[in-house]
Amino acid sequence: xxxxxxxxxxxxxxxxxxxxxxxxxxxxxxxxxxxxxxxxxxxxxxxxxxxxxxxxxxxxxxxxxxxxxxxxxxxxxxxxxxxxxxxxxxxxxxxxxxxxxxxxxxxxxxxxxxxxxxxxxxxxxxxxxxxxxxxxxxxxxxxxxxxxxxxxxxxxxxxxxxxxxxxxxxxxxxxxxxxxxxxxxxxxxxxxxxxxxxxxxxxxxxxxxxxxxxxxxxxxxx
Numbered sequence: 001x002x003x004x005x006x007x008x009x010x011x012x013x014x015x016x017x018x019x020x021x022x023x024x025x026x027x028x029x030x031x032x033x034x035x036x037x038x039x040x041x042x043x044x045x046x047x048x049x050x051x052x053x054x055x056x057x058x059x060x061x062x063x064x065x066x067x068x069x070x071x072x073x074x075x076x077x078x079x080x081x082x083x084x085x086x087x088x089x090x091x092x093x094x095x096x097x098x099x100x101x102x103x104x105x106x107x108x109x110x111x112x113x114x115x116x117x118x119x120x121x122x123x124x125x126x127x128x129x130x131x132x133x134x135x136x137x138x139x140x141x142x143x144x145x146x147x148x149x150x151x152x153x154x155x156x157x158x159x160x161x162x163x164x165x166x167x168x169x170x171x172x173x174x175x176x177x178x179x180x181x182x183x184x185x186x187x188x189x190x191x192x193x194x195x196x197x198x199x200x201x202x203x204x205x206x207x208x209x210x211x212x213x214x215x216x217x218x219x220x221x222x
Contacts, residue, residue, distance in 0.1 A: 056176040068132055071187040080181045080190060081128050083174060084197055085136040088122035090144035091167065097151060098163055107160050110207040114167070117200040124193050132189060164213035171205050172219070 058079040065074045095114025102108035129136040140148065147166050154162045178201060182194040208214060 056180045058177060058180075066133075068187065068189075070132065070189040071185075073132055073134075073187050073190070074185070076181060077185050077187050077190040078132075078134050080177060080185075081125050081132070081134050081193065082136060083177065084121050084125040084193065085129065086141060086144065087170070087174060088118040088125065089137065090140040090148055091170065092118040092122065093148060094151060094163070094167060101156070101159055102163075103156065103160060104211070106207075106211040107163065107213070110164070110167075110204075110211055113204055113207045117204055121193075121197055121200055124196060128189050128193055132187070160211060161213045161215075164208050164211045165215065165218070168205065168208040168214050169219060171201050171208065175201055175205070 058076045060075045061078055063075060065072050091114055095111045095118065098107055098111030102111055151163060178194055178198050182198060185191050
C-alpha cells in the first residue's frame with residue numbers, strides 16, 4: 001500500500017506538465033483497480049469456502065450415465081431413487097407408530113402426514129426403479145433399523161421427543177439432495193419424483209416442527 005501511495009504522490013507531482021485533471025483521473029483509476037485486485041481474491045475464496053461447506057454429495061454406484069426413454073440417467077439420479085425408497089422403508093412404519101403412540105394431536109398429525117407422504121413416494125420410487133432399471137432395497141438399512149428399534153423401546157414420556165428428533169434430522173439431510181437432483185437431473189421421471197419429494201419432505205419437516213419437540217440447537221450441532 002505504501003508503494004501505491006508513493007506512486008500516486010509522484011503522479012500528482014507531475015500533473016503540472018501533463019494536465020492535472022487527466023493525471024488525477026489516471027491515479028484514481030489505478031488506485032481503484034489495485035484495490036479491486038487485492039480484495040477480489042478474498043471475496044472469491046470466501047464464497048468458495050462457503051459453497052464447499054454446504055456441498056451435498058451422493059453415492060456413486062460406478063454405473064456411469066445410461067440413456068433411457070425418459071432421458072439420461074446418472075449415478076446421482078439412481079442414488080436419489082434408492083434413497084427415496086429407503087426413506088419410506090423406515091419412515092412409513094415410524095409414522096404408523098406415531099399415529100398409535102402419539103400422546104398429542106400434533107404428534108399424531110405428524111404420523112398421519114408421514115404415512116400419507118411416504119406411501120405416495122414409495123409407490124413413485126418403486127415405479128421409477130422398475131421403469132428405469134434401478135435395483136431397490138426391500139428392507140431398511142441397519143442404521144434405519146436401529147432408529148426404529150430406539151422408537152420401539154422408548155418409554156411413552158420419551159417417545160415424542162425421540163420421534164421428532166430422529167425424523168426431523170432425517171428429513172433435513174435428504175432435503176439438500178432433493179434440491180440438487182431437481183436442479184441437475186436431465187431425466188424427466190427422476191425430475192417428477194424430485195418435484196413431489198420436495199413438497200412432501202417440506203411438509204413433513206413442517207409438521208414435525210409443529211410438534212414442539214424439535215431441539216433446533218441439538219439438530220444443527222450434530
